Amino acid sequence: MANPSVALYLAQRLSDLGIDRVFGVPGDYAFSFDDAVEECTSLKWVACANELNASYAADGYARRFGAAILSTTYGVGELSALNGMMGCYTERVPVFHVVGAPSRRITHQKLITHHTHGDGVFGNFEHLSQSASCVSAVLTPANAISEIERVIHEALKNARPAYIVVPMDSGKIPVIGTPIKGAPIAKIQRQIAVPSEVEAAADGIMGALKAAKNPLVLPSMLLQRYGLKEKLADFLNATNLPFALTPMDKGLVNENHSGFVGMYKGGSSTPPSTQDIVESADLILDLGGVVFEDLNTGLWSSNLTPERMIKVSDTWVQVGHKVWIDTALSEVLDALIAKATKFASKVKTDQMQPLALKGVAADATNSENFYPRLQRMLRQGDVLVAETGTCMIHLGAMQLPDGVGYESQMLWGSIGWGTPASLGVAMANKEGRTVLVTGDGSHQLTYNEIGVMGRYNPNLVIFVLNNGIYGIEDVLSEMGHEYDDLAQVDYHKVPEAMGCKNWITAKVTTVGELEAVMSRINQANSPAYVEVMIPAAESAPKSEDIKDRAYKLRTPAA
């Protein structure tokens, strides 16, 4: 049998990982890969509304599955996706970004062609897309087999995007050499460590933990990126060490695990006692690299001195002044589990509690009565997607029921991410519903994706909290302004207009209406879209007191 074409081989080799969707927008330079996706029976094309949305959807899919494919065209397409891909780079999400480029028959003749500066120069945009990737390749029939192996290896090793250029004619030519059949992602050893370094590092960590009075673990979301969620649970159970999560790492461990001391966010921790528990630990094991970013720390109000932290990064470990290199997260965890002894937990904690059920049927909907009901609606297998905004502050502080996943994009924080990301999450999440909570300010950036959702009907429930303003920006702004006002969209009418058939749609203004539609959603199997009216004035938790701290750092001294 003849070898597959470069484009088909690429599609097949990526699908070997277990990826079953390709998110993207077709384009004439990308036809060879677009065609290949249709030809590859294990991949389904998801025609997103635009490239940014497609990159967010791929991001969401990769967060749940482990990797994803994005397909765009040269110049216009790839640049539209750049913000989304940069988010994947920042948040350590391996997405294979396949970009169709002009045929070499065109580029070798230096023909003037569309999607260029009109100067016969090609390759003007490669460095831009490369800036959002950890590895890149331009495929030819001769290099495709080896380059694709390199690209897959590097992307999975670094948990970051890969940028793969397929010139249109190269894509149609059979690969030269012997095609490789790859393994599913879960079977792949993603990082290769130096065993002696791992062993010494694990000894160093265990020694320090044993010498400490009240050690505590802060595990990071990077563990989930490397598929190590179960291994983390094994380690926590084997050692009985207490642990906290920062909002950025929420969803990594069940929140009514007996060792869980709460959501740590400096002065805005939940429950508030968590701050003291975490900051009074004499040793903190940072597993994966917690990000002490402004929104993740109550605006840098956390207080953890580096001297009492053990840092287990993706490729190195530091205990005190000792640093081991060429380690690997998975192998360090294995070694720690092998050496584990039970610690007596020395901390007392106010366990996180379900939110009190406030409000009665006739009350107007607001944050106080919405979130407790959302919390009770969630069930095992669901994944909650939290858009960046005031809702993320509420959701980060809300106890998740066991077995409920959680995705947010706190560090990159690109508003609009949540809506398309929830499509990708839903397509990867075969175990339950995907529940998106977004504000109208964020939703408007990307809600053209609703039409796409109507075509594919994912298992998705969308709550749009409509307060008519950019709530988070109004909170952060020192003055409060007209530019934070939003267009007055009738969100609940959007799914029907965009062609969604048999969706549950509703606009709710009272607690009774909210409860009624939640009950319908819980009994039905169809996608749902609920516009929840929220008063503009109360959208942010008052206790945050962000405004004052933000003001001081962001503006000149008085």
Next chain:
Amino acid sequence: MANPSVALYLAQRLSDLGIDRVFGVPGDYAFSFDDAVEECTSLKWVACANELNASYAADGYARRFGAAILSTTYGVGELSALNGMMGCYTERVPVFHVVGAPSRRITHQKLITHHTHGDGVFGNFEHLSQSASCVSAVLTPANAISEIERVIHEALKNARPAYIVVPMDSGKIPVIGTPIKGAPIAKIQRQIAVPSEVEAAADGIMGALKAAKNPLVLPSMLLQRYGLKEKLADFLNATNLPFALTPMDKGLVNENHSGFVGMYKGGSSTPPSTQDIVESADLILDLGGVVFEDLNTGLWSSNLTPERMIKVSDTWVQVGHKVWIDTALSEVLDALIAKATKFASKVKTDQMQPLALKGVAADATNSENFYPRLQRMLRQGDVLVAETGTCMIHLGAMQLPDGVGYESQMLWGSIGWGTPASLGVAMANKEGRTVLVTGDGSHQLTYNEIGVMGRYNPNLVIFVLNNGIYGIEDVLSEMGHEYDDLAQVDYHKVPEAMGCKNWITAKVTTVGELEAVMSRINQANSPAYVEVMIPAAESAPKSEDIKDRAYKLRTPAA
């Protein structure tokens, strides 16, 4: 009186050009400029749905007014706008892209903050945004006055975007020095030429024209970018030289000007005789730099040898082997007009004709009966915005009534551009309606901007040609594929769902319905949105024969 803050001074100095809108999305790092825009009484904030849309809207505004302002935030915002800004770079549209950056109080402390890689490193994205601009600056109180002058000068000189970074705290501090009050854009000398070179170049051009048997002019859209449309008309009238336009340059001269020989597009010219007229000219005066790009030449089917072309570029002129440098378009045109003599036009031409009015009331709508009616609907002062796609092929070939403007983005060709661009065009066009024609494939990328339009109610008429597929890609593809199918959106329901009040909205499936809604639109003053059903099979003009030529160049030889 105290000096204005850096951000307010920037806003004022840009508004001195006559710009009266700022397109953008607010963001916390951008608050100092966002605040300044609200404070500056001559500027109005236009809160776009997202940054890509905002960049397209700024692009549209700048095409009509001459310049525009885009405001986005650090990282996430500016990167989302990059494709739109790259289109402005390619198509020579000066947009001032103002990006709010983290406060220097944050960056000097290397604090970990959102919209970064979480590494305390800042400036990671500057080079990306710079790649879509001809000039850039990071403003401080000390440099703001001089840097802003430099940036304005360079952007207007090159007719390309400027990238201006305003760190949040710098933006709030008064500028140091003496603020400058600038002139309106029309009063600014944009390029500074060497007079002796201009004089010699003009002599060279006139000499060559006089020596030719049947010279012909191809003026380029770059003349409009430099505000030289009237000067071009003066030159054409003063010399009586015949001229053609490529589709990319459509809208530059009235199409029933007696010297106009038709739309030149190689083998796809309109009328077809135009190809022979243009290609049989023994001398062609290329005024501004016509772009012989694939879609502008019927897939490189034009045949103009460089030897018989005079090239008047923005900064140099070439006649035969003689090249003059440091010229300027405006001054070359002045010199040519001063030296002009009347030429006897030696070409005969089939003048472009209004399209024949095909179809009767009961007929289903299609391209054959839509475009003639659109043509008759247009009137003096209107600007037609042609989205990239099959509609652009039809519109490029359609004779424009006198005084009707035309905007398209043929070279960069980013689908989705038309919808937000038409908002920007409408806000700059005070003389009539803006009429957008787009296909559903393009519209879906950016139609979340409809909600924004509903808020500002521009003088805008939108025709969405719904054929259910990416028509242009189906045309260009060698196979015809599932990935070109689109979500089945009920487009005519979108404006109401997105909060547009008192708009004329309709879905038309017959000629009678089309005529009825066009008549309502012509009698009313409200924005209108018409979904026109078009059969998928006939969306592209058959005579293009693009498929065969595209196939040969884009795919491997059989």
